[in-house]
Amino acid sequence: GAVVSQHPSWVICKSGTSVKIECRSLDFQATTMFWYRQFPKQSLMLMATSNEGSKATYEQGVEKDKFLINHASLTLSTLTVTSAHPEDSSFYICSANTGTEIDQPQHFGDGTRLSIL
Amino acid sequence: AQSVAQPEDQVNVAEGNPLTVKCTYSVSGNPYLFWYVQYPNRGLQFLLKYITGDNLVKGSYGFEAEFNKSQTSFHLKKPSALVSDSALYFCAVRDARSGNTPLVFGKGTRLSVIA
Numbered sequence: 001g002a003v004v005s006q007h008p009s010w011v012i013c014k015s016g017t018s019v020k021i022e023c024r025s026l027d028f029q030a031t032t033m034f035w036y037r038q039f040p041k042q043s044l045m046l047m048a049t050s051n052e053g054s055k056a057t058y059e060q061g062v063e064k065d066k067f068l069i070n071h072a073s074l075t076l077s078t079l080t081v082t083s084a085h086p087e088d089s090s091f092y093i094c095s096a097n098t099g100t101e102i103d104q105p106q107h108f109g110d111g112t113r114l115s116i117l
Numbered sequence: 118a119q120s121v122a123q124p125e126d127q128v129n130v131a132e133g134n135p136l137t138v139k140c141t142y143s144v145s146g147n148p149y150l151f152w153y154v155q156y157p158n159r160g161l162q163f164l165l166k167y168i169t170g171d172n173l174v175k176g177s178y179g180f181e182a183e184f185n186k187s188q189t190s191f192h193l194k195k196p197s198a199l200v201s202d203s204a205l206y207f208c209a210v211r212d213a214r215s216g217n218t219p220l221v222f223g224k225g226t227r228l229s230v231i232a
Contacts, residue, residue, distance in 0.1 A: 034219045043224040093160050103168040108160035
């Protein structure tokens, strides 16, 4: 149980392209999802918290106009990297809580490797 | 503020030997502690958690971790390492008083098990 599916797993595109990454909770409803960015050999950096039906909460230093987050349903959140440039190349991972119980682990998607040429 | 420290970037251990991956934490209230493993180009997989109760918790793939409140530590252990345990390991914490907030992760420790 508690499966999070992330798609696509790998994207290579030209500079200036916008890229959409989907994160789905397959067997549970996720009112809250989290988006992380991971640089090589580094830890996870929380980018934003996505709440179903409301605006995302961005961490300090994350450009909300650059990284658009939409959480339109209880099972789907999307991250759109707008006008991507090489410095946006990274590994992006989404995560979801199965409920509101704070003693529960977050469940992660398999990540999306984004490479901007 | 919550924080997690994983003092070792890399841990090397011979196959069959016991392994330990260290983690210390800092929270204002009671800690909820988690360990995750990440294989190359994959997301994080949950291994185990400590919420309350017995200080020694057992998780997936034969891993266990010991909560030590006085030392604010939550080290990950396994009695006999396998080559397939080679991966990146993350410790994470959430303050019990912080509500449904995202976990705070350590920087990760790369474990290499040598045959």
